[in-house]
Amino acid sequence: MTKIGLEIHCQLTKLESKLFCSCKANYREFEPNHNICPVCMGLPGSLPRLNQKAVESATSIALALTCDTPEKIAFFRKNYFYPDLPKNFQITQLNVYGDMSVGGEGHVSVEDKKIKIRRIQLEEDPGRIIYEGASERTKITLVDYNRAGTPLVEIVTDPDFESPRQVRVFLNILSDLLENLGVAEPGLEGAMRADGNVSIEGGNKVEIKNIGSFHDLEKALHFEITRQQSLFERDIEIAQETRHWDDRRKITVSSRSKEEDQDYRYFLENDIPWVEIDQTTRDRLKENMPESISSKKERYVEKFNIAPQVAEIIASDRYYSKLFENAYSVHNAKDIANLITTDVIGFIDTKEKQQNSKITSKHLSDLIDSINSKTITRNSAKVALQEIVKSGKNTKDVLHEMDLGQVSDSSEINNIIAQIFEDEKQAVIDAKERPETVNFLVGKVMQKTKGKADPVKTLELIKSKLNQ
């Protein structure tokens, strides 16, 4: 049986500042080495000042993942030399000698299977190394310390996954959860990363590092499983080792640096005293936690009778659920939900588009009102949406400017039908013999009116003309 475990790193990008200084947690907009100070550069004499909000965010994550949370936490030093590490040690957490990290055991349900969370720890992100020409063989290696000290949460699972697909489902659930909590933006480049470990029946555990995206993780896991199976079939021992994902060749490669042999000489970071997280704090964090995705989904289904798939899509995305929550009234909730999942998603399908979109909840309720009062057709609503997303103009103006008002005047529609009956004689004969083909004629009318004709009325009028 294949066993896969994960080590996920997620930056707490919603925080104002880094873990131990007041530099920005959001380092992405800065010129290289312009978001740094004596503390995050580890200059001689500087001391870390713990960002208490980061402890709270990490604790919220632990609580949301049903982890045990301790009364007090400690930090440790993980000692190793690397150019992206200003102090040549990383301040992180460890569960030893009775000291605990922000989160102990918890679990996440993935399609009827419980994935056990082993621990959650709060730590600092290192800087970034840039190899000129994107190759490690380059003569020039650059280091950008803007990222150094960014608050990072590490989530470690037990090897409970049985397939790369399960991993993908879990990561989707996890990133939705982190985003919903309002502590992280997993969609940001490099904000959420995952390493995996794989073992197959009868083989040793192999860790895979250096994986750039979730997409690559799935590929790396597939590759690794296949590699191990083929070794197993040929009776070759699967060595316990760390392998790197070679993004260019799309294979895993044995690490020459013996990371598994590295001794990190962990010991307490005495510059940061134990941090108390008392019951009151934990209660407050729980209370302030946004509604969970599953409870949101349940509420949408039960209260508004929205289809479970539709409710799921809206509940698990902060952007859509916010649009929805602000737009609905009890009588139009279902229509708004459907409008979001059938049309809005088509125009706004990435985080970037979400950020740039000009659409508001008012637009959605206006559009649904217009459809329900038969001022416009469903089709016209879609056309209008596309414009609204871009311009953000109010719905009435858009409908007017684009001439999207619905044609529901019987005589006007009848005139058009008469013309279609002239042009499509064969179709008329067909429709008389086989009534199910009548939709062709309806479609022609819609085409002629650019989708503005009231489809129900059109069908009614065509049917009566056919019967004449």
Next chain:
Amino acid sequence: MNLNTSILQYIEDVKSGTFTVEEFTAEILQRIKDVDGDVHAYLSLNDSALNDAKLIDKKISSGDKIGQCYGFPISIKDNICITGTKTTCASKILENFIAPYTSTVVNRLQNEDVVIMGKTNLDEFAMGLTTEFSAFGPTKNPWNLDYVPGGSSGGSAASVAANECLASLGSDTGGSVRNPASFCSVVGLKPTYGLISRYGLISYANSIEQIGPMTKTVKDSAFLLNVIAGQDANDDTTIDNNNVDYLENIEDGIEGRKIGIIKEMTTSEGLSSEVSTATKDATGDFESLGASCEEVTLPTIPYTVAAYYTITSTEAGSNLARYDNIRYGYELESEGYEYNSYISKSRTKFGPEVTRRIILGGFVPSAGHAGKYFLKALKVKSKLISEINKAFEKFDYLIAPTAPVQPFKFGEKIDDPVTLMLLDYNTVTANLTGKPAISVPYRVINGLPIGMQIMANSLKEKSLFQSAYALESKTHLPEVPL
């Protein structure tokens, strides 16, 4: 002009117009010029000292708000950062490091209008007891230039003893303030861990070290502590001292107080007969002051030096890892090196003692050996803490000589690291337990000083000063012959 004056006397004199800040500063500069060629207390001087003094004089004459220090001259150990000045830790590896920020202690001093004379010599990265491990040459003991001044804050102690300033800030990881204070006959305080901000102090063993004032008198020590102590947002380990005034009631005496004489520190093998006699005299003095003295035993003390070196090496190995010559450092062409060979090469600039401790620090906490060394040292530490806490249930103070011997000649012990380490025997306990301890000048025998150490319970500095002041008033010491 008498340069051998206390801070408090100096302030009186400036206030009464006996001399100006500029006049006094100029005299001190002249004194430095006259004696520091021999003493070598300073590694660098503040070029604008005279100018700083003039500005303070201007404040005084114009009736502006003036800080409580009135421009008295102070020196700062060269492991404490001041913006725009070299902070070398007496190491080749930081030879040209210019700090881009100022430590909290220096900030607080400058806010109260001190004149900083310069940065003082130390054993490289504060590791040593003689200043012989300074990469820039040792400091000499002003009492006899053939003798070591103690360390690691030897430059600070010597600068005060030689009247090259009125006070200094040192740092004390295992005795680095108290040992040179004892050797140079000045007052040296290692406060409760967390009482003084370490922000801007270059870390050696951060879990136990503290910055401490080095002064000519006990009252000056209390005065300086008033200025620099207290919580600091830049150091999470600092504690609130409720703005205690350490000078207030300092002359109250110690009648009826209970003093424990630490047996392990007063009967140890390495104790010289002069020091032993002085300790007995001190006990008599305390009794004549109305305190009751009794021997107390802390059985873990014989293991403390080993535990101390294990813990400090572990932390030093980690704290000094950042000196890889990549973000700052000295000129070393990187062409032809890969990362690991480059940093190995660059780190060969560390001196022998620092190298020794870094190597030790790579070993004692390592995966296969932590249980035998590092974790055991932590156990010694926690055992010692419970022993000393128990002792403080009974005693107000615990006393012992600061150092088991008097100053010795250069080169005498430098080649014998273990003997050198044993000089810490009486001082490391205060660091390992976080308790405050003060070294008070007590005797000068054969022209060489002996200091007496008093320890008190955590945050009992006020009481500690009362005992130190009482003992100081019992002594009549000669002036430094320089």
